[in-house]
Amino acid sequence: MKNKLAKLTAVTLAASMVIGSSVTGMAASTNQTSEREVRNAQLSKEAAEEGMVLRENENQALPLSQGSKAALFGTGSYGTIKGGTGSGDVYNRYTISVYDALTSTYNISNMAWWGEYLKTFEEKKAQAAEEKKDNDYVKYTQGRFGGADSFLAIDQALTQSDMDKAKAGGVTTAFYTVSRVSGEGADRTIGKGDYELSEVEYNNIKLIAKNFDKCVVLLNVGGVVDTKFFSEIEGVDGLVLMSQAGMEGGNALADILTGKTTPSGKLTDTWAKNYSDYPAATTIGDNDGDNKQEDYKEGIYVGYRYFDTFNITPAYEFGYGKSYTSFDVEPLTVAADENNVSVTVNVTNTGDTYSGKEVVEVYFSAPDGSIEKPYQELAGFAKTDNLAPGESQKLTVTYKTTEMSSYDEAKAAYVMEDGDYIVRVGDSSRNTKVAGVLTLDKDVVTEQLSNQLTLDKNWKDLSKTGKTPYSYKDEAAQIKAAARIALPSAKIKTENNASKIDEKKVTTYLTADAAKDYKAAENEVVETVDAVPANTKLIDVYDGKVSMESFVASLDDTQLANLANGISGASTSGDTWGADANSVTGAAGETSQLYFNSLGIPNTVEADGPAGIRVTAETTDKDGNAVYNYCTAFPIGTLLAQTWNTDLVNRVGKAIGEEMVEIGVTLWLAPGMNIHRDPLCGRNFEYYSEDPALTGYVGSAITAGVQSNKGVGVTIKHYITNNQETNRSAVNTSVSERTLREIYLKGFEMVVKSAQPMAIMSSYNKVNGTYACENFDLLTSVPRGEWGFDGMVMTDWGAGNRAGVDTMMHAGNDLIMPGGASKANEIIIGAEDVKPTFEANGQIGLKDELMYMFSYKSAAWGDFEVSADGTQTAEAKLGDDYTASVGEDGKILVNGQEIYREYQANVWAGTGNYKTPVTTDVASVSEDGKTIVYKGTYKENNNICLGDVQKSAINNLKVIMQSRDMARIYGTTTRSYTALCGDLTNYQTVNKSEITTERTLKENLDQAKKDLEEAKKNLEELQKQNAAKDAEIAKAKAEVEAAKKDLQAAKTAAKKAAVKSVKSKKAGKAIVTVKKVAGAEGYQVQYSLKKSMKSAKNVKIKKNSITIKRLKKGKTYYVRVRAFSKDSNGKQIRTAWSTAKKVTIKK
16 A cells, blocks of 8 residues: 555656646646637527526517617626626636627627727726726626626616617617626615616616617616516517526527527516515515514515415516417326326427427415415426427426425424315416316325424414415316316325434444543443554545544544644645645635545545636646636526526536536535525525525536536535525524425425535524524434435535534534634534643743634633633643743743733734733742643533544545545546435426427418319319219319318418407497408407416407407507418318507596
8 A cells, every 4th residue: 555655646746746736637738718618608608598588579579680780788788797796706718798799790880889988988997996996887896705806887878869879770679788796795785776777777778768669678687676667668678687697698698689599598586566575575684674683484485485375466477488489388187196296298389480498387286274385386397399380399297296295393294285286387387277186185294304493483474364365267167177186195105204313412433442541421422443554544444444433533633623624725735745736726625635645535625606616717836837727607596597497407517517527626616505585685696596496406407417527516505594695694594494494495405315415515694593504403413314415514614703613513514614723623622621732931822713714823722711710720841941930020930031821913914912921820830940830720611522523524534535536546436426325316307209290381271282283183083084973073072172171271371360450439348350361250359468468368250340348447458369260171270369459448
């Protein structure tokens, strides 16, 4: 083994001499764009396109063909935000802005305006960067937590002169970009310029809409913003949520706007009409004047669960998104048993021009019993392949039957209560059909647990008692008509997953010799293990030569404590060649580098996410050689979820994992799994959705993707209820156990059970009165005891400054980030009485400390507190060159000089000075003058025992053994970390059929012509031969007539129907006149209060005019028509729907 290591050392040392001490061995040494960069940039663009959401498209404003004339306004077009700030930022090679893409795609008419604006903007940006403050053109935000400074362009007021110049030459379309930015450390605000439009933005849009036939607003935002302007400002036609789409966002948007890609994104949040409609609007952050306490009184009613159950109409519902084409989503079958529910749906592209993808969303409504239920919950979903007009695809979505359970705090269990479970299918939460009804004849406990996270307040969650939920026309009839399937209650098994981990029991591993004199704590169980041979290394554990328990038993307290502490960023320590060769400049942190030579333990590198990998893009090694680590800036988490495409998200994860391997990163500090409880959370852009199931599905997909790369893994965060940034380090979140389990823990649970992340990061905040990072039940009982988590748990950066490091270790935090010597010392202090450290002259020594990334010194008294009335002592043995004595004033002198017992540090400057001389009040001198005896008391602060620290070391070392770092050093075989974990839960499966084609109108017409010609030929042949029987001739004549009728029907269907006029002359009535279509046998008139024609009513007429009665007075209706006729078989053939006309009904 020694020879092997010596050879390995020589090879790696040679490599590190070339590469340098703060970069990885695979970093690029040239600044040329790599094939990987190009490939992943295209993937980023693909993901961005699939996640952008078409919100509105009146008057067919979009698509606008490439090369068309258009005007472009909104300073966010140039200063496009690719993603949020803080640790979620990414240092990529380039970013394509809206301006970059659209000036290359269209003939932009106001380039002169842009020229003047950009000159001023760049000057103002430079000014803001120098002065580090806002000005009239730029909102400056200083980079936080390692992120770059951001410069948000402030919109400038447009003038009529600007409009006149931009629309000269017949330009009829204008785009306007609205940008927002947020990030770590601060929440958004409800005021103008953030959640709401600024006055300048509002007036600019109003002016543009007045001057251009088509006005399209582009939302470059990371979260929900107020959209009332769309209905308030007349003439706004289009609304596109481009979101914050990463480095290729501009190009992705251009493909959407031109129709090269048909939009298929769907919202992952409910967009309210008014911010006050959100249930947490009055309390979140500083909204109630108390940022120290946050009561989650809304309980399970978050997002659409709240809006649907309490019948609050949103501006745009969860799952909403338009397309350039139309789809028919038709439920076919529902099958169910004790294990799974399978829903088969047929999706057809019913448009005639654009290909596209559609999302099928499956919901269930559980019956009320002793447990309240929301109106509906997302069960699963699927996205079709790209369907051309007329093409169809069958999708089968299968989810676990027991996922329809609810948590009953009284039983400490998930329960399915008896009654009807309604299965719904649609393309948004408010556009569904009942697909089937599952019946359960008695209550069933599906999973037995134990209550772990009891609410610390005395109140009950919000109740829907007395409220009428959302409904739609024909819902009751659909439920009544739906197929009913009985669930076999007797076959539904109860899984007992209650945690068996005892918080009060800690196992400590000791050799037989060490156990002899060891005094175990009250809660400590000592297990004896074999001693390991001298010079044992971690590779011996990997190879099975020694057990992990024996290995940690061989480590002393200091080694164990250091293994539980990471460092912040890359280190250039010259003593640890193995670790140095694996450092990455700009990474967030690393695990300990101290024990490679002695114990063979490599360090791991942790880098921020979640929109890519955040490391320094350009740096140099120790020899001054350039090193390049350009990473891909992918779309933000919310946009990835808006794709509703887990296969695509999985590919993004694989790409990120590939970059981790290339650059030298072991753990990606992502994905962000927190729920969008309220739109104002500053980090919502990092997270996926308001819905826990969608969050779990998307999080699992990206986790499995990253971890399909060997030896690298993810860190799911921030665990848990980090739903606001305001006072995030101290706020207490009070949440009921049911709400935690069904809403805020659910996504984490799904990722752990289905993909086994390598790590979990605990959050800063308190949960029900206890810091998350100190909560044993949260960090150990639930993930390890219930879910089977087998990775490591780490703190968020600097959490050790907010909570006790020793209690964090006992609770289940395996890695303190960043820790360092001071945190290691705190762990040792928590496990044993730590004695003071003295200088050779008897003066108290100094120890290293860390506060919020700042290093400083403090007096090294350990657990000993100096006091005149102390009953215990601590002895300082003086060096050979020193002798102590007592001066006339009672001061202790050493070689005639005063010594001191306190040290005053300047934390920010890293300096300090000694103070408070040692006197005979607190110390005495031995007769020989070689010992100073201090009086005092040792603190009673042994909150943990050796086994707690060993447990953390074991969890960390298990991850290290499966890492790329172990393989890099020892040549061990690495596998996908997810694949290593074996028995995983499959929450959803999706099966897609082959795409089938339904004949288009043109194809029907061509076929009808062909059939007619063939029939004529047959008739002519029979007549020529004059030998056919009369019956055969008559049959042939009938076929000719039938073919004529089919041809006429096909011709009629190919024509365009139109509403000639629609007028309201009398209260509650409207007269609709339709354009006559030759050959039509009648017309179908459809009218609705919604532009989308949802919940439309239909009436058939034979004539071309009808008076519609019983309309809502003063309301605006939208009316459209299609003509119909019948073919020879009596089948009804219809034209396409006409363009809708609107009418306001007379009062």
